[in-house]
Amino acid sequence: GENVEQHPSTLSVQEGDSAVIKCTYSDSASNYFPWYKQELGKGPQLIIDIRSNVGEKKDQRIAVTLNKTAKHFSLHITETQPEDSAVYFCAASKDSSASKIIFGSGTRLSIRP
Amino acid sequence: DAGVIQSPRHEVTEMGQEVTLRCKPISGHNSLFWYRQTMMRGLELLIYFNNNVPIDDSGMPEDRFSAKMPNASFSTLKIQPSEPRDSAVYFCATSAWDRDTQYFGPGTRLTVL
Numbered sequence: 001g002e003n004v005e006q007h008p009s010t011l012s013v014q015e016g017d018s019a020v021i022k023c024t025y026s027d028s029a030s031n032y033f034p035w036y037k038q039e040l041g042k043g044p045q046l047i048i049d050i051r052s053n054v055g056e057k058k059d060q061r062i063a064v065t066l067n068k069t070a071k072h073f074s075l076h077i078t079e080t081q082p083e084d085s086a087v088y089f090c091a092a093s094k095d096s097s098a099s100k101i102i103f104g105s106g107t108r109l110s111i112r113p
Numbered sequence: 114d115a116g117v118i119q120s121p122r123h124e125v126t127e128m129g130q131e132v133t134l135r136c137k138p139i140s141g142h143n144s145l146f147w148y149r150q151t152m153m154r155g156l157e158l159l160i161y162f163n164n165n166v167p168i169d170d171s172g173m174p175e176d177r178f179s180a181k182m183p184n185a186s187f188s189t190l191k192i193q194p195s196e197p198r199d200s201a202v203y204f205c206a207t208s209a210w211d212r213d214t215q216y217f218g219p220g221t222r223l224t225v226l
Contacts, residue, residue: 034214043117043204043217044156089156100169101215103156 002027004092006104014112019080021107023090024072030092033073034101035064038087047088048075077109085111115139117218119205125224131193134221136205137186146215147180147190148204156204162188195225 003026013019025033031052036044050057050064050073057064061080066073077084090104118137126132138145146161160170165182173180177196182188192199202222206215 036217041219043206043220045217046214049214100158100161102158105155 002030002092002094002100002102004090004102004104006090006107008107009105010108010110012110012112013080015080015082017080019077019084019109021075021088021090021109022072023074023092023104024070025092025102026071027092027094028068028071030094032093032101033064033066034091034093035075036089036091036103038089038106040086044089080111082111082113085109117205117207117216119203119218119221121221122219123222123224125226126195127226128196129194130225131191132195132199132223132225134190134203134205134223136188136190136218138188138205138207139216140186142207142209142216143185144208144215145182145188146206146208147188148206148217149201150204150220151201159190192223195223197225199223200225 006023034049035047037047038044048059048062048064050066055066061078063076087106087108089106091101093101117139120135144163147159149157149159157172159172160180161168162182178192180190202220204217204220206217208215
């Protein structure tokens with residue numbers, strides 16, 4: 001089955017700097033890659049996603065890149081702010097309809113003032 | 114829209130007791146997922162339903178766990194009898210039939226003493 005590995009497990013960056021979180025997946029049939037942000041005491045919330053027919057997607061300070069050949073994808077957060085502090089999860093799914101999404105182990109991002 | 118609603122938000126019970134967690138999906142969403150989150154194992158998919166029918170319950174840890182979806186607007190996850198190792202945060206997530214994005218509820222924090 002699909003396996004998603006995520007690195008690093010913890011990340012601390014200075015406010016205003018960029019943060020990068022990387023994930024790899026094992027199943028070449030995976031075609032949907034969402035990223036979720038989980039704040040303390042809340043459920044994960046989708047922040048951005050990318051499909052296999054796209055190499056990069058941006059939404060304001062957040063961008064995601066996908067390399068299908070290497071089977072890895074990354075989350076980039078620029079100009080980090082204190083409210084970016086949270087746990088971030090990458091995930092992968094290989095069906096286009098509602099199906100199982102396999103989550104990575106999470107990255108705890110801390111923004112230093 | 115109210116989003117995914119879960120109840121109770123917190124549950125403390127004693128070993129051996131029956132526990133029932135409840136979820137109300139977003140109106141119109143046809144797929145429902147139950148997850149368990151712990152520090153050790155991360156976010157695990159327990160079971161998911163499409164159109165009220167269980168599709169994959171391979172993540173249900175033991176026969177002590179059961180889930181039902183009697184109609185499109187309600188699902189339960191039951192643990193009987195509960196054990197201390199069941200202590201975790203349980204999330205319900207839902208998605209529309211033809212989309213992959215899953216929307217998570219706020220979770221139920223279960224503590225089994």
